[in-house]
Amino acid sequence: MFALGLQGSPRKKGNSDLLLDMFMDALRQRGAHSQTIHVARRHIEPCKELTVCERKGFCPIEDEMDEIYGLLRQADIIVAAAPIFFYNVPAQLKALIDRCQTLWARKYALKLKDPGHGVRRGFLLGVGATRGKQLFDGMHLTAKYFFDAAAAAYAGSLTFHGVEGRGDILKQSGLEEQVAQAADQLLEGLSGRRKVLFACRENACRSQMAAAFARLHAGQRLDAASAGSQPARSVNPMMIEAMQELGIDMAYLGTQSLETAVAGNMPDEIITVGCGEQCPVLPGVERQDWELPDPAGQSMEIMRRVRDQIEEHVKAYIAALQHLSK
Numbered sequence: 001m002f003a004l005g006l007q008g009s010p011r012k013k014g015n016s017d018l019l020l021d022m023f024m025d026a027l028r029q030r031g032a033h034s035q036t037i038h039v040a041r042r043h044i045e046p047c048k049e050l051t052v053c054e055r056k057g058f059c060p061i062e063d064e065m066d067e068i069y070g071l072l073r074q075a076d077i078i079v080a081a082a083p084i085f086f087y088n089v090p091a092q093l094k095a096l097i098d099r100c101q102t103l104w105a106r107k108y109a110l111k112l113k114d115p116g117h118g119v120r121r122g123f124l125l126g127v128g129a130t131r132g133k134q135l136f137d138g139m140h141l142t143a144k145y146f147f148d149a150a151a152a153a154y155a156g157s158l159t160f161h162g163v164e165g166r167g168d169i170l171k172q173s174g175l176e177e178q179v180a181q182a183a184d185q186l187l188e189g190l191s192g193r194r195k196v197l198f199a200c201r202e203n204a205c206r207s208q209m210a211a212a213f214a215r216l217h218a219g220q221r222l223d224a225a226s227a228g229s230q231p232a233r234s235v236n237p238m239m240i241e242a243m244q245e246l247g248i249d250m251a252y253l254g255t256q257s258l259e260t261a262v263a264g265n266m267p268d269e270i271i272t273v274g275c276g277e278q279c280p281v282l283p284g285v286e287r288q289d290w291e292l293p294d295p296a297g298q299s300m301e302i303m304r305r306v307r308d309q310i311e312e313h314v315k316a317y318i319a320a321l322q323h324l325s326k
């Protein structure tokens with residue numbers, strides 16, 4: 001279970017920074033592994049309304065957004081934290097949100113489905129100096145539509161009035177309890193799921209498709225990830241095309257090594273879909289080996305055939321798990 005934190009304030013060790021740290025700690029204590037992006041320290045250009053994304057599904061601006069699209073796609077949980085700047089989020093975070101028009105376009109204009117859409121949840125943390133009733137209205141609306149573009153269900157928020165000087169957030173009474181309660185609610189039904197890791201050699205094709213089908217078909221019942229014994233630099237473009245034919249969006253997904261995947265996040269089961277003996281035996285971890293041909297470098301026809309075989313395997317696997325839990 002991967003939680004991505006987006007720290008939206010330009011102030012170092014400011015209120016939203018401290019609040020997000022506390023929140024991400026609470027998620028880690030409940031079994032998530034996490035990464036926090038300090039948005040103001042990243043190179044993110046504002047949207048230039050080139051509308052390329054609406055026609056072609058990608059943004060031609062060269063900055064760090066491709067990495068962030070990938071992290072949003074990988075995340076089960078997205079936590080956005082920000083101070084109120086003139087009744088909304090600071091411009092740096094707003095630039096990132098506006099650039100998610102690319103994800104909006106892939107979802108609504110190209111009608112592609114993010115495999116994580118049935119699992120992913122978004123949560124908002126907000127702080128502001130004044131006490132007006134409507135202080136967080138703009139931020140809430142912005143967060144709602146951002147999470148929707150990122151295929152995340154808006155799962156709630158914690159917002160604090162009267163927080164101004166650096167560190168004021170820590171003076172809020174009952175803060176730790178509120179954070180703990182919100183973290184419990186946010187992870188309800190997600191923590192404690194069976195963790196399955198699909199592995200192949202390059203994590204470019206077969207294991208990516210298997211994890212995507214598992215996320216799509218099992219939804220919140222499985223915690224599915226993928227990795228490779230010798231990860232390639234990027235996923236296979238023909239695999240992206242073959243999945244796109246079924247309306248499944250595999251763009252922006254990255255590859256990872258088996259070592260990275262299991263570090264601090266040991267799966268309950270590893271399913272090898274093409275690394276055979278190169279995939280390590282992990283002590284205490286159940287294992288299955290699915291024999292599947294390597295479609296890399298072959299024709300589109302073979303890619304499609306392997307894709308469909310993987311989907312059948314994954315569906316049968318999920319059906320067997322349901323049968324066991326009855």
Ligand SMILES: Cc1cc2nc3c(=O)[nH]c(=O)nc-3n(C[C@H](O)[C@H](O)[C@H](O)COP(=O)(O)O)c2cc1C
Pocket residue numbers: 009010011013014015016017082083084085086087088127128129130131135163164165166167
């Ligand atoms: C440019 C700017 C605009 C702000 N606008 C508002 C505002 O509209 N309403 C409000 O209550 N506080 C406003 N604030 C105050 C911040 O929301 C507040 O100090 C917050 O605690 C800062 O959080 P941080 O430490 O995470 O940056 C503004 C602060 C700045 C610097």
